[in-house]
Amino acid sequence: MRVGRAIAAGILVLMVTGAVIAFGLGPLDAPVRAPEPQVQPETQPDTPSSTEPKHPQPPAATERADERARMVEQQIARQRRGRQPIKDQAVLRAMGVVPRHVFVPKARRRQAYDDSPLPIGYGQTISQPYIVAMMSELLELKEDAKVLEIGTGSGYQAAVLAHLTPNVYTLEIIDPLFERAAGVLRKQDYGAVRTRRGDGYFGWVEHAPFDAIIVTCAAGHLPPPLWEQLKPGGRIVIPIGGPYEVQRLIVVTKQLDGSRRSLTVMSVRFVPMTREE
Numbered sequence: 185m186r187v188g189r190a191i192a193a194g195i196l197v198l199m200v201t202g203a204v205i206a207f208g209l210g211p212l213d214a215p216v217r218a219p220e221p222q223v224q225p226e227t228q229p230d231t232p233s234s235t236e237p238k239h240p241q242p243p244a245a246t247e248r249a250d251e252r253a254r255m256v257e258q259q260i261a262r263q264r265r266g267r268q269p270i271k272d273q274a275v276l277r278a279m280g281v282v283p284r285h286v287f288v289p290k291a292r293r294r295q296a297y298d299d300s301p302l303p304i305g306y307g308q309t310i311s312q313p314y315i316v317a318m319m320s321e322l323l324e325l326k327e328d329a330k331v332l333e334i335g336t337g338s339g340y341q342a343a344v345l346a347h348l349t350p351n352v353y354t355l356e357i358i359d360p361l362f363e364r365a366a367g368v369l370r371k372q373d374y375g376a377v378r379t380r381r382g383d384g385y386f387g388w389v390e391h392a393p394f395d396a397i398i399v400t401c402a403a404g405h406l407p408p409p410l411w412e413q414l415k416p417g418g419r420i421v422i423p424i425g426g427p428y429e430v431q432r433l434i435v436v437t438k439q440l441d442g443s444r445r446s447l448t449v450m451s452v453r454f455v456p457m458t459r460e461e
């Protein structure tokens with residue numbers, strides 16, 4: 185999909201650093217600069233799907249469809265300063281269907297399709313639509329892939345993933361957020377998404393291994409249990425860096441021989457990964 189886009193690491197670092205200096209820090213999750221990701225070719229064998237994939241049909245998708253279409257067209261699919269357009273058609277379709285407004289708190293619904301992250305309570309945020317699309321694309325999910333999300337938050341990212349594969353697992357550490365997200369997911373025909381309250385640092389060993397893991401909170405390092413629960417040929421998309429500083433969004437791939445490759449995609453700001461006592 186993204187072949188032949190080798191960018192020298194030095195240039196990338198300069199671009200990112202330059203952008204940070206030029207634009208300052210944006211809101212949480214704001215991309216500082218989105219150079220073309222260099223992504224390794226898929227190495228994972230195809231799993232045959234026995235049944236036609238059943239796409240979720242969220243009832244609220246009939247509402248605010250025009251705003252969603254505009255969001256996809258203007259914020260996600262289009263080339264903009266500091267942003268590479270998202271090209272994966274399945275991701276673009278998902279972003280056009282998932283009713284983002286029902287995943288944000290009532291008081292924030294009006295801004296649901298704005299080009300920004302939004303508070304969802306308990307000091308947490310739902311990522312900007314572009315970041316959700318970018319991270320979903322970076323996962324390179326095949327039909328039927330098994331994907332684990334750390335940080336359910338509002339449930340929005342999990343819903344987007346549910347349009348890409350029927351096998352979505354998501355963990356949330358804050359109880360009321362977990363409850364709320366699980367409820368919205370059920371009501372919006374995302375009942376196939378498996379939710380659990382728990383510390384995502386440890387992954388979800390009962391369902392491992394995963395083809396892909398997406399972490400939507402920033403960690404100081406890649407949690408070793410997540411690496412262990414990743415299939416060879418699989419990938420983890422994770423923001424790495426300290427709390428309240430610019431973090432690097434990284435794609436870590438596990439080669440078939442078990443070795444690790446990391447690629448920095450862009451600078452981001454996420455809420456920190458917290459740990460259970």
Ligand code: SAH
Nearest residue numbers: 335337338340341357383384400401457458
């Ligand atoms: N993906 C979410 C946004 C998440 S914000 C969405 O689409 O709305 C990050 C989330 O990660 C927060 O809800 C936070 O509570 C959660 N989180 C932080 N540390 C965690 C941990 N160790 N395990 C699971 N979830 C965690």
